[in-house]
Amino acid sequence: MNANLLVIPVLAPLLAGLLCLLAPRPTAARRALVAATLIGLIAVGVFLVSHVVGDGAMVLRIGGWAVPYGIVLVGDTLSVLLVTLAAITGLACVLYGMTEQTLAVEHPLRLPLMMFLLTGVNLSFLTGDLFNLFVAFEVMLLSSYALLTLEARAENSRQAWPYLVLNLVGSALFIAACGYTYSLFGTMNFAEISVRADALVGDFRLTLLAALFLLVFGMKAGLFPLYYWLPRSYPMLPSATGAFFGGMLTKVGVYVLLRIFGTVLPPELTGLHQLIAWTGAATMFIGVLGAVSRYRVSEILTYHIASQIGYMGLALGMFTTASFAATILFLAHNIIVKSALFLVGGVIIRANGTDELARTGGLWRGAPWLGIAFFLLAASLAGLPPMSGFWGKLYIVQAGFESGRWVLGAMAAFAGILTLMSMLKIMLACFWRGDAATPVRWDGGARGMTAVCLGAALLSLGIGLAAGPATKLALHAAEETRDRAGYAARVLGTNEINYPGKQLP
Amino acid sequence: MNNQLDVAVLVALLAGAGFYLCTSRRLLRVLFGILALSNAANLVLLSASGDPTDKSSPVMVGEAARLGRVDPLPQALILTAIVIGFAVVAYFAVLIYRIYSDRRHATVPALFADDPHPESPAARELAADDKQRRLENDAERRRLENEAALKLEEDKLAARAHDAHGHAAPGKKEGHS
Numbered sequence: 001m002n003a004n005l006l007v008i009p010v011l012a013p014l015l016a017g018l019l020c021l022l023a024p025r026p027t028a029a030r031r032a033l034v035a036a037t038l039i040g041l042i043a044v045g046v047f048l049v050s051h052v053v054g055d056g057a058m059v060l061r062i063g064g065w066a067v068p069y070g071i072v073l074v075g076d077t078l079s080v081l082l083v084t085l086a087a088i089t090g091l092a093c094v095l096y097g098m099t100e101q102t103l104a105v106e107h108p109l110r111l112p113l114m115m116f117l118l119t120g121v122n123l124s125f126l127t128g129d130l131f132n133l134f135v136a137f138e139v140m141l142l143s144s145y146a147l148l149t150l151e152a153r154a155e156n157s158r159q160a161w162p163y164l165v166l167n168l169v170g171s172a173l174f175i176a177a178c179g180y181t182y183s184l185f186g187t188m189n190f191a192e193i194s195v196r197a198d199a200l201v202g203d204f205r206l207t208l209l210a211a212l213f214l215l216v217f218g219m220k221a222g223l224f225p226l227y228y229w230l231p232r233s234y235p236m237l238p239s240a241t242g243a244f245f246g247g248m249l250t251k252v253g254v255y256v257l258l259r260i261f262g263t264v265l266p267p268e269l270t271g272l273h274q275l276i277a278w279t280g281a282a283t284m285f286i287g288v289l290g291a292v293s294r295y296r297v298s299e300i301l302t303y304h305i306a307s308q309i310g311y312m313g314l315a316l317g318m319f320t321t322a323s324f325a326a327t328i329l330f331l332a333h334n335i336i337v338k339s340a341l342f343l344v345g346g347v348i349i350r351a352n353g354t355d356e357l358a359r360t361g362g363l364w365r366g367a368p369w370l371g372i373a374f375f376l377l378a379a380s381l382a383g384l385p386p387m388s389g390f391w392g393k394l395y396i397v398q399a400g401f402e403s404g405r406w407v408l409g410a411m412a413a414f415a416g417i418l419t420l421m422s423m424l425k426i427m428l429a430c431f432w433r434g435d436a437a438t439p440v441r442w443d444g445g446a447r448g449m450t451a452v453c454l455g456a457a458l459l460s461l462g463i464g465l466a467a468g469p470a471t472k473l474a475l476h477a478a479e480e481t482r483d484r485a486g487y488a489a490r491v492l493g494t495n496e497i498n499y500p501g502k503q504l505p
Numbered sequence: 506m507n508n509q510l511d512v513a514v515l516v517a518l519l520a521g522a523g524f525y526l527c528t529s530r531r532l533l534r535v536l537f538g539i540l541a542l543s544n545a546a547n548l549v550l551l552s553a554s555g556d557p558t559d560k561s562s563p564v565m566v567g568e569a570a571r572l573g574r575v576d577p578l579p580q581a582l583i584l585t586a587i588v589i590g591f592a593v594v595a596y597f598a599v600l601i602y603r604i605y606s607d608r609r610h611a612t613v614p615a616l617f618a619d620d621p622h623p624e625s626p627a628a629r630e631l632a633a634d635d636k637q638r639r640l641e642n643d644a645e646r647r648r649l650e651n652e653a654a655l656k657l658e659e660d661k662l663a664a665r666a667h668d669a670h671g672h673a674a675p676g677k678k679e680g681h682s
Binding site: 131134135138141142145146149154155157158160161164165168169171172173174175176178179180182183188 | 523524527532535539542543545546547549550551552553578579582585586589590592593596597600603604607608613616617
């Protein structure tokens with residue numbers, strides 16, 4: 001199979017973004033180009049998933065350089081699955097944005113920046129090299145900084161400040177971590193690090209490096225003491241871009257934690273795994289309590305991002321194959337559901353003129369399909385069967401009980417109840433209350449936006465109903481992620497001449 | 506054997522200064538802090554290429570080929586990191602300008618003073634101060650406006666009086682039209 005396919009998810013959005021910039025004003029052709037790129041990416045992603053599941057990970061040596069010397073792109077099941085989900089989320093957000101805004105009011109830089117953001121996200125998922133990961137993160141973050149302030153109102157631009165400062169400090173730490181990695185292992189290639197790290201098990205330098213990675217990526221993912229930038233900055237985004245941020249960006253941090261701790265570093269770092277699990281549990285609770293205490297739809301949803309990241313951290317930290325599978329299933333479910341909920345929040349703002357719970361209402365009568373979409377998505381987020389969220393949470397709780405971590409499992413189950421409570425708050429205030437402060441505004445644009453939300457809700461329902469294959473896929477991805485020897489052999493084995501993986505002196 | 510203690514001290518100094526400046530209230534100082542911090546990080550990366558004593562640059566011509574060479578890879582990586590850092594700092598400077606032009610404040614507590622949930626007593630105090638200052642400004646503006654209006658009124662009256670006077674004496678009419 002031609003491994004060159006792996007470069008498409010990186011190059012296609014980059015080219016589409018650049019082509020968009022050629023037209024100074026938003027045009028229908030630009031929109032068509034972006035939509036076609038995303039649809040193509042979904043097709044490529046689905047093809048890659050089906051191929052990788054059957055034949056194992058694909059490795060592309062860019063420029064044909066031998067493995068530890070050049071840049072490699074590695075597409076294993078987890079990576080290509082997330083690439084597909086990123087394209088699906090991107091398509092939902094872009095279509096939603098197109099129905100929300102006419103060409104005359106669309107910001108000319110929104111679509112190109114979305115495309116550059118997707119480039120960075122996809123490269124983060126596919127890269128097999130630490131420094132290339134840094135570059136991918138910076139591409140992603142620079143686009144996200146620009147998008148964050150692009151359409152912000154004057155009173156909101158300050159909320160970009162904590163996001164920016166924290167991420168810049170995180171980037172500096174990331175470079176430092178790259179330096180330490182290179183001094184310690186003499187390589188930045190994931191596969192080679194994983195070979196050489198085994199000799200350093202028990203060495204405090206390895207633990208220190210792993211702790212630094214946890215700090216950097218925990219910050220990007222929004223784990224407990226480092227999450228406070230999140231609830232401030234995301235609500236300032238317009239809902240179409242906010243949905244992509246909420247669905248994808250923090251999840252990239254979770255993916256990297258899975259990759260670094262699962263594939264690259266040896267599994268003997270149990271102390272740090274415990275730390276991830278407990279900070280995950282703390283994030284889960286603080287996030288959900290924040291959500292219960294808020295009275296705006298966008299703020300409630302943003303606190304839920306933190307809470308769901310907590311679930312993933314908790315499951316990741318249990319560090320069994322079952323818990324990895326639970327994390328991956330939950331990750332996939334959450335990317336779709338979370339961004340769709342943000343989109344529903346955008347429709348609520350359009351229909352009611354505001355998303356403050358005190359002034360919304362009348363939507364069940366005015367927009368029944370939106371109500372159905374929200375009901376399905378909220379049930380999924382809270383973890384009610386038969387939605388996809390149910391299986392994710394079930395497996396997390398199950399993994400906790402099976403590995404004897406009763407407290408963590410029980411906490412995960414209890415936080416689900418609080419999630420349901422905060423979702424009911426939105427349900428009651430926006431949908432079931434009969435009267436709103438202003439009459440419900442319902443037009444063609446809102447109908448199109450609702451259709452996108454409904455599509456995402458049905459996707460979540462579909463994953464929930466097809467739980468068997470979905471679980472099998474997640475389990476396969478988890479096994480592959482934790483198979484360090486297999487990963488290294490696969491990547492290092494692509495050289496024409498056998499490179500003698502040099503041991504450390 | 507040199508264990509690159511000098512680099513370690515330099516990194517510690519730069520990173521310490523950078524973190525200190527990052528906790529500052531002033532936006533511009535945070536910018537400088539970020540600059541120092543990213544340079545410290547770049548130095549860490551540079552130090553990964555090893556101790557350069559008795560080693561040549563990685564250009565393999567003539568005499569130098571026989572000496573040990575400095576590892577060139579971290580230097581290539583730093584180049585990338587510096588370029589990225591430059592782009593980010595450029596954005597950062599623009600953001601500071603944008604925030605300042607939006608809010609007319611360049612310190613963090615003043616920026617977030619009228620947040621719906623002010624977190625520190627100092628922030629609350631600042632918010633109160635800010636409100637007080639706005640009120641005083643308003644009062645001052647109103648006073649000035651009133652004065653200007655009064656002056657205008659007076660001028661009109663004077664002009665009218667002058668006009669009346671001018672009609673009586675047609676020779677001076679063009680002087681104050």
